[in-house]
Amino acid sequence: MGNELAITEYFVRYLQRRDSLSTKDLERLRTLKTEHASYAPGEVIVPAGSSPDRSCMMLRGLSARSHPLVGRPDDRVITALHVPGDFVDLHALVMAKLDHSIIAVGPAEVEFVDHTELTEITENFPHLTRLLWMATVLDAAIHRQWLVAAASLRSSAHLAHLLCEIYTRLNAVGAASEHQFHLPLLQRELADILGYSPIHVNRAVRDLRDRGLIRWLGAEITITDWKGLTLLARFDPSYLDLERSRR
Amino acid sequence: MGNELAITEYFVRYLQRRDSLSTKDLERLRTLKTEHASYAPGEVIVPAGSSPDRSCMMLRGLSARSHPLVGRPDDRVITALHVPGDFVDLHALVMAKLDHSIIAVGPAEVEFVDHTELTEITENFPHLTRLLWMATVLDAAIHRQWLVAAASLRSSAHLAHLLCEIYTRLNAVGAASEHQFHLPLLQRELADILGYSPIHVNRAVRDLRDRGLIRWLGAEITITDWKGLTLLARFDPSYLDLERSRR
DNA sequence: GGTTTCATCTAACATTCATTAAGCCAACTC
DNA sequence: GAGTTGGCTTAATGAATGTTAGATGAAACC
Numbered sequence: 001m002g003n004e005l006a007i008t009e010y011f012v013r014y015l016q017r018r019d020s021l022s023t024k025d026l027e028r029l030r031t032l033k034t035e036h037a038s039y040a041p042g043e044v045i046v047p048a049g050s051s052p053d054r055s056c057m058m059l060r061g062l063s064a065r066s067h068p069l070v071g072r073p074d075d076r077v078i079t080a081l082h083v084p085g086d087f088v089d090l091h092a093l094v095m096a097k098l099d100h101s102i103i104a105v106g107p108a109e110v111e112f113v114d115h116t117e118l119t120e121i122t123e124n125f126p127h128l129t130r131l132l133w134m135a136t137v138l139d140a141a142i143h144r145q146w147l148v149a150a151a152s153l154r155s156s157a158h159l160a161h162l163l164c165e166i167y168t169r170l171n172a173v174g175a176a177s178e179h180q181f182h183l184p185l186l187q188r189e190l191a192d193i194l195g196y197s198p199i200h201v202n203r204a205v206r207d208l209r210d211r212g213l214i215r216w217l218g219a220e221i222t223i224t225d226w227k228g229l230t231l232l233a234r235f236d237p238s239y240l241d242l243e244r245s246r247r
Numbered sequence: 248m249g250n251e252l253a254i255t256e257y258f259v260r261y262l263q264r265r266d267s268l269s270t271k272d273l274e275r276l277r278t279l280k281t282e283h284a285s286y287a288p289g290e291v292i293v294p295a296g297s298s299p300d301r302s303c304m305m306l307r308g309l310s311a312r313s314h315p316l317v318g319r320p321d322d323r324v325i326t327a328l329h330v331p332g333d334f335v336d337l338h339a340l341v342m343a344k345l346d347h348s349i350i351a352v353g354p355a356e357v358e359f360v361d362h363t364e365l366t367e368i369t370e371n372f373p374h375l376t377r378l379l380w381m382a383t384v385l386d387a388a389i390h391r392q393w394l395v396a397a398a399s400l401r402s403s404a405h406l407a408h409l410l411c412e413i414y415t416r417l418n419a420v421g422a423a424s425e426h427q428f429h430l431p432l433l434q435r436e437l438a439d440i441l442g443y444s445p446i447h448v449n450r451a452v453r454d455l456r457d458r459g460l461i462r463w464l465g466a467e468i469t470i471t472d473w474k475g476l477t478l479l480a481r482f483d484p485s486y487l488d489l490e491r492s493r494r
Numbered sequence: 495g496g497t498t499t500c501a502t503c504t505a506a507c508a509t510t511c512a513t514t515a516a517g518c519c520a521a522c523t524c
Numbered sequence: 525g526a527g528t529t530g531g532c533t534t535a536a537t538g539a540a541t542g543t544t545a546g547a548t549g550a551a552a553c554c
Contacts (some may be wrong), residue, residue, distance in 0.1 A: 143390035151442030195398030
């Protein structure tokens, strides 16, 4: 009780999109003690190699998991992007050491939750525990889809797939609608995500624009032909597990 | 009690490599009711799109997660390989629908565990639950490393990385030693894993052989220069979270 | 107004990888 | 032993992507 304008609301929506929460579960989530933090673009939220004793939920903006490359310290690969509602590094609860950093992409705001509280949930709230587990398993499903996209799609289609996914995820928690969204993502960062050179990303962006599939002004994206974009990307959202079911 | 030659032994070793198991946890694992099954090469163990009510542990051989491609039914991408000790599709416990198939690679043997039993563990064995959770989170870490490898390594180094990983995982559960192992994996299957054409995989295999890094006869692989192979692949096993720690 | 900075964009050339086609070799069949 | 199959191997060509270099344009600074 208290905490009426629950900080965890986005994450609650993320869960309710996929299962139903008991009053008890909801209550527990809404009374989680959290600590707010804001970050400037590029700032490190959680450093690689650390063993954090808390995990963070995305509130506003974007964050990414960044893997530094051994032997090429100024080079990196981004293996995940996180939008509001994501429990970004929940997996750190059961890992000995983080194998990557969490960084802010554009200005970002997060809420930290102590692992003592999460561990307590695993002791007393089995259904809620399975839902938290689900959140990490869903991240893995997204990783797999990125692997599929990387292996089977060419640059334009690959970029198209990423845009379809981000819009669908934003839309699922009510953070975007009408095929428009804010994406403060540089082409150089896109290159680290897609595994191309920045120049090649530029070719792909131009291609999607030339085909009349998207409009991209500054950080504002409009998907002008959703059907066409999903077709090119062979996008099928079922991996996002958006069905409600009992877990 | 009973079940002395526990079927779950490989998985127990997998967990004990990373945390300690209480007598109670051990007992619960060893009394899991399981159902044995054998598969011929290529056979489907769990089909994509299903909502299985059980999950399987790898006992012998290899299995893979295979993603069929929409619009190209004879094409696929393999996003994970599983060795003995892996709880292959444990994630299905908290997913509504599987986004991929589990298939046998070479002849394979698995043990199925009902989800009712696993759910019961989440109700009464919180520490063991966190260890099961860890197993799925570790799969995700491997997915991420595959993404990093795909984006940052060229064919030979990419193949080298896969070989380093498989050997390390086999070795971690005592299923391989002295840089030798059995790998019943066709070059065409390697192509589906690495995202190359079979012809290009062949070039990569030859390259590693020509450099004197590996010997590959039939399904028997010997890593003749471990140091050189890990250097080429920039292989750092820390993502496999092989440290023992309290979770 | 000029300068700097930084992201986006473009062009020219180099490398990596896919595709097609075909040869090789061992295991198996008739 | 001839034929067949399946996996491995090689070569030649073209498409996709990387690299290097530099142009453009907008915002921030002085």
